[in-house]
Amino acid sequence: MTTATMDTPRKPDALPDSRAPLAVSCRGVTKAYGQGQSKVMALRGVDLTIACGELMMLVGPSGCGKTTLISVIAGILDRDEGECGVFGNDFAHMSQRAKTRWRGSNIGFVFQAFNLLPTLNAAENAAVPLMILGEGRHAAVKRAREMLDRVGLGDRWKSLPSQLSGGQQQRVAIARALIHGPKLIVCDEPTSALDHETGHVIMRLMKTIAVAEDRALVIVTHDARIFGFADRIARMDDGRVERIVRDPADLQT
Amino acid sequence: MNFVALRMLMGDRAKFLGIIMGLTFASLLITQQSSIFVGIMTRTFGFITDTALPEVWVMDPKVQFIDDVKPLRDTMLQRVRGVPGVEWAVPLYKGLIKARLDNGNFQQCNVIGLDDATLIGGPPEMVEGSIADLRKADGVIVDVVGASTRLAKIPRDADGKPIRGAKPEPLKIGDTLELNDRRAVVVGICRNSRTFQSQPVIYTTYSRATVFAPKERKLLSFVLAQPAGGLSGADLVARIEAQTGLMAQTRSEFSWTTIMYFIRYTGIPINFGIAVTLGFLVGTAIAGQTFYNFTLDNLRHFGALKAMGAGTLRLLGMIVQQALVVGLIGYGLGVGLAALVPVLSGGSELAFRLLWQTLALTGVAVTVICVLAAMISMVKVIRLEPAIVFKG
Ligand SMILES: Nc1ncnc2c1ncn2[C@@H]1O[C@H](COP(=O)(O)OP(=O)(O)OP(=O)(O)O)[C@@H](O)[C@H]1O
Ligand SMILES: [Mg+2]
Numbered sequence: 001m002t003t004a005t006m007d008t009p010r011k012p013d014a015l016p017d018s019r020a021p022l023a024v025s026c027r028g029v030t031k032a033y034g035q036g037q038s039k040v041m042a043l044r045g046v047d048l049t050i051a052c053g054e055l056m057m058l059v060g061p062s063g064c065g066k067t068t069l070i071s072v073i074a075g076i077l078d079r080d081e082g083e084c085g086v087f088g089n090d091f092a093h094m095s096q097r098a099k100t101r102w103r104g105s106n107i108g109f110v111f112q113a114f115n116l117l118p119t120l121n122a123a124e125n126a127a128v129p130l131m132i133l134g135e136g137r138h139a140a141v142k143r144a145r146e147m148l149d150r151v152g153l154g155d156r157w158k159s160l161p162s163q164l165s166g167g168q169q170q171r172v173a174i175a176r177a178l179i180h181g182p183k184l185i186v187c188d189e190p191t192s193a194l195d196h197e198t199g200h201v202i203m204r205l206m207k208t209i210a211v212a213e214d215r216a217l218v219i220v221t222h223d224a225r226i227f228g229f230a231d232r233i234a235r236m237d238d239g240r241v242e243r244i245v246r247d248p249a250d251l252q253t
Numbered sequence: 254m255n256f257v258a259l260r261m262l263m264g265d266r267a268k269f270l271g272i273i274m275g276l277t278f279a280s281l282l283i284t285q286q287s288s289i290f291v292g293i294m295t296r297t298f299g300f301i302t303d304t305a306l307p308e309v310w311v312m313d314p315k316v317q318f319i320d321d322v323k324p325l326r327d328t329m330l331q332r333v334r335g336v337p338g339v340e341w342a343v344p345l346y347k348g349l350i351k352a353r354l355d356n357g358n359f360q361q362c363n364v365i366g367l368d369d370a371t372l373i374g375g376p377p378e379m380v381e382g383s384i385a386d387l388r389k390a391d392g393v394i395v396d397v398v399g400a401s402t403r404l405a406k407i408p409r410d411a412d413g414k415p416i417r418g419a420k421p422e423p424l425k426i427g428d429t430l431e432l433n434d435r436r437a438v439v440v441g442i443c444r445n446s447r448t449f450q451s452q453p454v455i456y457t458t459y460s461r462a463t464v465f466a467p468k469e470r471k472l473l474s475f476v477l478a479q480p481a482g483g484l485s486g487a488d489l490v491a492r493i494e495a496q497t498g499l500m501a502q503t504r505s506e507f508s509w510t511t512i513m514y515f516i517r518y519t520g521i522p523i524n525f526g527i528a529v530t531l532g533f534l535v536g537t538a539i540a541g542q543t544f545y546n547f548t549l550d551n552l553r554h555f556g557a558l559k560a561m562g563a564g565t566l567r568l569l570g571m572i573v574q575q576a577l578v579v580g581l582i583g584y585g586l587g588v589g590l591a592a593l594v595p596v597l598s599g600g601s602e603l604a605f606r607l608l609w610q611t612l613a614l615t616g617v618a619v620t621v622i623c624v625l626a627a628m629i630s631m632v633k634v635i636r637l638e639p640a641i642v643f644k645g
Binding site for chain 2 (some may be wrong): 067070071074076077096097100101102103104105107109111112115117118119120124128129131132133137188
């Protein structure tokens with residue numbers, strides 16, 4: 001039998017497309033919460049690279065450090081050690097103000113609980129990143145309505161979040177994450193507050209309007225039913241990226 | 254982002270109204286109580302205010318306030334007149350004398366005797382008649398409140414019997430009354446500032462007052478003096494004190510002496526102080542607590558804004574703006590309501606005096622409340638880790 005020798009040795013980790021420029025590159029990133037007795041090592045040396053144009057999913061058991069990792073990547077949490085560049089930009093060397101400003105123009109967020117301002121209507125909510133960047137209210141809201149059109153909510157721009165379904169709220173959140181044309185979009189469990197079907201709608205929407213050549217997406221999820229939307233999936237365990245696969249089926253082994 | 258801040262604030266109706274109510278209550282209570290306090294304190298020296306012309310009051314060194322009369326020898330008038338720098342000096346009698354009403358009852362009256370020649374120190378406003386009418390025989394001027402209340406006459410029928418249940422009629426010009434068994438004729442009705450003493454006020458001449466007054470060795474209550482041109486009141490005070498051994502005070506000094514007496518020896522300021530402090534504390538508690546809760550409720554949203562690129566300063570600006578809006582509205586409503594109280598109470602004898610200082614004090618108090626509330630909220634926002642946005 002020659003089958004064994006015919007088998008190409010399987011690569012332990014799938015690598016990003018080597019021709020695409022790197023969006024995120026982390027090496028040996030560590031992060032601990034608390035001190036002394038109550039110290040928790042959330043990240044124990046994460047190596048991860050994400051290419052432009054890629055949709056990367058982060059999966060793994062609860063408490064393995066997924067949220068911590070995307071917080072570090074998005075620059076809302078400081079790492080302890082290691083290297084982490086986002087589009088060649090290292091937050092460790094930036095002032096708090098510079099970090100905040102950089103986030104404002106380069107990163108889009110989508111949250112599990114949507115995090116829309118309850119007293120702002122859909123268009124105003126989607127316009128928030130533009131207003132943070134200094135755009136006037138009317139111009140920002142006008143652009144937000146166009147964005148809502150693209151996520152299929154053009155006719156609901158006046159609705160308050162409380163008047164929208166979960167899926168609709170998440171679509172507003174996606175419009176908000178995209179409106180300022182960020183280079184990196186980070187999502188923490190974007191579908192886990194939604195039913196299966198709505199989750200699929202949301203992921204399809206992301207795939208069609210969020211994925212772009214010059215942009216990367218990182219999506220934390222434990223929802224196996226959406227794994228198929230990923231270009232690559234990184235499985236984490238106990239503060240490390242354990243393996244990276246292209247085919248969700250490979251996660252089982 | 255201003256728009257976002259305001260929407261955040263006003264979108265939550267219940268909390269918004271709660272904060273406004275707290276601030277309104279605080280500023281209402283502070284303005285209202287302070288104004289009544291000022292009003293009452295102003296009454297303490299109402300008589301000094303009414304006696305507007307003379308700059309300097311001369312009195313016995315033991316006098317503590319305006320109603321604390323310690324008579325001087327009549328010769329003191331001449332001694333004051335002899336002090337260089339005195340333009341003129343006139344005597345003033347001030348004392349309580351019993352008036353006999355036509356129903357046979359007695360009523361204590363505050364009798365003021367004015368210098369016969371000049372009538373200096375008379376009432377600030379005549380309702381009927383004129384001050385000069387005091388020169389008529391047995392003439393007295395009665396204050397309008399006294400004339401229509403305590404000194405009012407009970408109507409009588411043709412036989413001279415009082416009509417039961419009839420409304421008392423105010424004293425009018427030509428009516429007579431008896432002061433210490435001596436006849437007095439009303440020649441005028443005046444209006445004067447309300448004072449602490451609720452007795453009717455009766456003006457007459459100095460010499461007639463001394464006739465009405467119980468026989469005593471000393472009858473001169475005050476000497477009112479005016480500095481000669483170029484000399485200040487304070488200078489004249491010093492000279493009079495040095496030369497006569499009496500106590501002299503300028504009009505404003507004497508007003509303050511009187512206020513301070515009441516502040517020191519009565520519970521009035523403490524009571525009002527407690528009310529004002531209570532207003533401040535309750536206002537701070539309600540408004541501060543609700544504002545802080547409001548910030549806490551929105552902390553998640555502040556965190557999201559921070560993650561999405563709104564800097565700490567930006568967020569603080571939003572809080573300041575929110576505090577400013579509720580502060581201004583609460584202040585306006587509170588002060589407005591306080592100003593309405595005397596209007597609504599329909600010109601009753603409410604001692605209410607709204608000074609710009611009170612408005613400023615209330616403004617400062619409301620600002621302090623808002624700043625405190627905003628600062629506690631700000632600490633939260635400054636410490637806010639944007640990473641909380643990913644926490645469920
Ligand atoms: N603010 C914090 N303070 C202390 N420990 C924390 C904090 N945040 C997270 N941790 C701990 O760090 C570890 C990693 O947490 P993290 O939230 O990154 O996990 P996760 O993979 O996102 O889990 P889940 O799937 O449940 O969201 C966990 O053990 C958690 O208890
Ligand atoms: Mg998580």
